[in-house]
Amino acid sequence: MTLAALTKPWAATSYGFLDASAKRELRRKMLKAIAVPGCQMPYASREVPMARGWGTGGLQVTLTLVNPQSTIKVIDQGADDGVNAASIRRFISRVSGAAETWDTLDASIVQSRHRVPEETMREDQILVLQVPNPEPLRGVEPNMSIARQMHADADYGRLWLTLYEQLVRKGRIMQGAAYPSLVNGRHVMTPSPIPRWDVPKLNMARHLTFLSAGREKRLHAVPPFTRVEPLVFSDRPYRVEDHADLVCRRSGIAGYFMNEIPQDSGGSVFEVSDSNLGIKAIRRAEGEAVEIGATWYENGEYSA
Amino acid sequence: MLTVAPPDAAEARCNATFEALMWSMARPGDVRELPEAGLTSIVEALIDRECVAYADSPDLSRQIADTGAVLGDPATADHLFLDRLEGASDALAGIRCGSALYPDDGATLVAQVAHGSGQRLRLTGPGIDGARDMALALPAEFWAMREQLCAYPEGFDLLLVDGRSVIGIPRSTQIEVL
Numbered sequence: 270m271t272l273a274a275l276t277k278p279w280a281a282t283s284y285g286f287l288d289a290s291a292k293r294e295l296r297r298k299m300l301k302a303i304a305v306p307g308c309q310m311p312y313a314s315r316e317v318p319m320a321r322g323w324g325t326g327g328l329q330v331t332l333t334l335v336n337p338q339s340t341i342k343v344i345d346q347g348a349d350d351g352v353n354a355a356s357i358r359r360f361i362s363r364v365s366g367a368a369e370t371w372d373t374l375d376a377s378i379v380q381s382r383h384r385v386p387e388e389t390m391r392e393d394q395i396l397v398l399q400v401p402n403p404e405p406l407r408g409v410e411p412n413m414s415i416a417r418q419m420h421a422d423a424d425y426g427r428l429w430l431t432l433y434e435q436l437v438r439k440g441r442i443m444q445g446a447a448y449p450s451l452v453n454g455r456h457v458m459t460p461s462p463i464p465r466w467d468v469p470k471l472n473m474a475r476h477l478t479f480l481s482a483g484r485e486k487r488l489h490a491v492p493p494f495t496r497v498e499p500l501v502f503s504d505r506p507y508r509v510e511d512h513a514d515l516v517c518r519r520s521g522i523a524g525y526f527m528n529e530i531p532q533d534s535g536g537s538v539f540e541v542s543d544s545n546l547g548i549k550a551i552r553r554a555e556g557e558a559v560e561i562g563a564t565w566y567e568n569g570e571y572s573a
Numbered sequence: 574m575l576t577v578a579p580p581d582a583a584e585a586r587c588n589a590t591f592e593a594l595m596w597s598m599a600r601p602g603d604v605r606e607l608p609e610a611g612l613t614s615i616v617e618a619l620i621d622r623e624c625v626a627y628a629d630s631p632d633l634s635r636q637i638a639d640t641g642a643v644l645g646d647p648a649t650a651d652h653l654f655l656d657r658l659e660g661a662s663d664a665l666a667g668i669r670c671g672s673a674l675y676p677d678d679g680a681t682l683v684a685q686v687a688h689g690s691g692q693r694l695r696l697t698g699p700g701i702d703g704a705r706d707m708a709l710a711l712p713a714e715f716w717a718m719r720e721q722l723c724a725y726p727e728g729f730d731l732l733l734v735d736g737r738s739v740i741g742i743p744r745s746t747q748i749e750v751l
Contacts, residue, residue: 279582284580289587293621296591300619301677303598304730304743306699310677329651334595336578336588364577420687453699453745455726473702477599492599495699 285332286364291315295333295488299479302490307452307497308420309403309500314486324357325483327380327399331361334378334395339367342376347384347542348524354382371545374562383446385467387525387543388562390476392493400461403489405449425449425457428500436505445510451498458465458489460497466509466526470565472497513569515539520547524569583617590618594732597741602705603695604688611735612654615683616640620652628654629661655684659712666718668729676726679744686710686733688740693751696742706751709733709740716750 283289291313298312335341343358345351348452349355349371357380362369370376372387373386380397390396393539404417406465419425428449435443446462450471460468461480471478472489481488501507516523518538525546527539541547553559565571580588586608593605594615607614612633620626622641627650628634637654638644647653648667657660671679691710697703711733722728728744742748 275639280578280581282577284577284584289584290621292587293619294623296587296594297619297624297681298677300594300598300681300730303595303700304654304679304728304745305676306745307609308676308726334588334592336585336592366577366579416673477595490599492700494702521603 284365285335286317286360287315287329287332291329292314295329298488299330299333300491302479303477304490306492306495307456307458307489309458309487309489311487314483316484318360319357319421321484323353324380324382324399325412325486326481326488327382327397327479327483328357328361329483330397330479330481330488331378331380332364334397335361335365335367337366337429338377339365340370340375340377341367341380341401342370342373342378342386343380344384344386344543345382346422347386347528348544350544363418370550372559373398373545383462383464384526384542385463385470385565387541387546387564387566389565390474392475394476395402396476396478398461398463398478400459400480401484401486403459403480403482403487405447405457406461418532420456423455424462425451427498428457432500432502436502442505449500451496451500452475452491453495454498456489457500458491464510465507466512466566468497468499468507469509469571509571512539512568517541517547517550520550522547522550524566525564539540586614587618590614591594593739594618594741596729597732597739598700598743599741600700601698601742601746602649602701602740604738604740607734607737607739610681612656612685612734615732615734615739616654619681624652626652626654627651630654630656651678651680653682653684655682657666658686658715660734662712662714662718665715666722668722670722670724670727670729673727676728679727680729681732683732683734686735688733688735688738692716695749695751696746697749698746700743701746707740716748719748 297311299336302310343354345354373388410416447459478491499507515527526542528542529537549559589608591669597605625645626637626642647664669680687710696705723744731742733740
C-alpha cells in the first residue's frame, strides 16, 4: 500500500457539498431506515451552511441522493418561492449541477417543509421531508432513553391518552399537524408537521419518503406500499381539515388544502397551499397547455 | 457564481450504487442495476472506518481493510460480504440482529446469489404491492434461519447480487417458501 493509493487529488469542493464519509454514513442509515419503516435511525448530522432547524436534515438526505441528472423541487409550506425553499433549491443546484423545478411532475427529488404536494407522486420520485421533532413521544415522555424503550416495547398508550383527552375536552381531535401515525403496524412516527390532510398520502404511496431531522440527528423512512395509519379510535374516524369546499381566490380551484388569509374586515379568504398547482391552474385558465397531474384528492375527497 | 466540478468517477459510481441499493431495499424483489458487477462497488459506497466488516474473499477483505474499516468475524460485523452462501449457515447463525432498542445495529448481508433460479419464494410486506413471487438460489435452510433470527424490528437486511443486478430483501419483508 502506498500513501498515494490512500489519498485523492486535491479538490476545492466536494461534489454535493458533503464529504464522502458523511455520504457513506447517511447511505448506511438510509438503508436501515428503509428496512425498518418508521423507526428513527440516529446519524451524525454534519454541518451545512444553514442553521440547524431550517431544514438541515432534509438537505443532507437530498445532497446524498443528488446527481447531475436529478431535478430538484423544494417547497416551504406548499410554496416554491419562499425564501427558505428558494435558498435551499439554489444551494442544492449550485453544489450538484442538478436542475431546478417548481413542477411536481418534473421533479425527481422533492424536498419539503411541512406539505406533501397535491399531485400524486410517482414510483420514481423521492419525497424528503424536513422534520423539526422526529420523536412522537416527546410530548408525553421528555426522557429520550425512556422514549426509546417505549418504542422498543411498542408502548404507545400515552399517545392514545393525549388523543382521548383532546376528545374529552374539546369534542374533537385538536392535533393539527404532525399527527402520530403507525407505520407498518409497528412503529409510531411523527410524519413531520404536515397537516392531517397530507397523512393519507403517505399510506400505501407509490413514492419513497425520507424524513430527516438535522438538529435532532435522526432520520426515518416510509418505503412505497407501506401502511401509514393515523392513530384513531374506531368510533371516531380520522378527519382531515374541512377544506373540501374552500375555493382559491386566485386560481379558482377548489378541493385542495388552502392557506387562510385573515382580512381586516374579520373574514378570511383562501389561497391554495400548493402554490405551483395554483399557478398551473391559472396558466391553464389563460389558455396555456399546462399539464396538471392526477391529484390525491378529487373534489375534496381522498381518492387514491 | 460558484460552479461545482462534475462528480468524479468514484463519486458518480457511489451515487449510482446507492441509488440501486436504495430502490432495491425500498421495493423488495425489484431487480436494480449496479454500475459494476460484483460487490466492490457496494463496499466503495458504504464502507469506511466507522464500520466493522467481514468478507469471505481475500480480495474483498483487502479492499475493506484499505477503507480503514475493522475486519471482524461474522458475529461482530455490521456489514458482511459473501461470495458464497453455501456452507456459511453456521457462521451466519451468530449474525448481528440488533435489538428492539437499537434495530439499526442489525447487520447488512451482501451476497452473490443467482437470480431467477432455485427456490420459489413469495414476498410480502412494505414496498410490495400485494405479493411478489420470485426465485432465488439460496441454501435450503437459509430462510428458516432468517425467520428464526428476524424478530421484527430486530433482524438483518439482505442485498443479493448477481453480476450487475441487485435485489434487496429488508427484514420487514415476510418470505414464504413455495
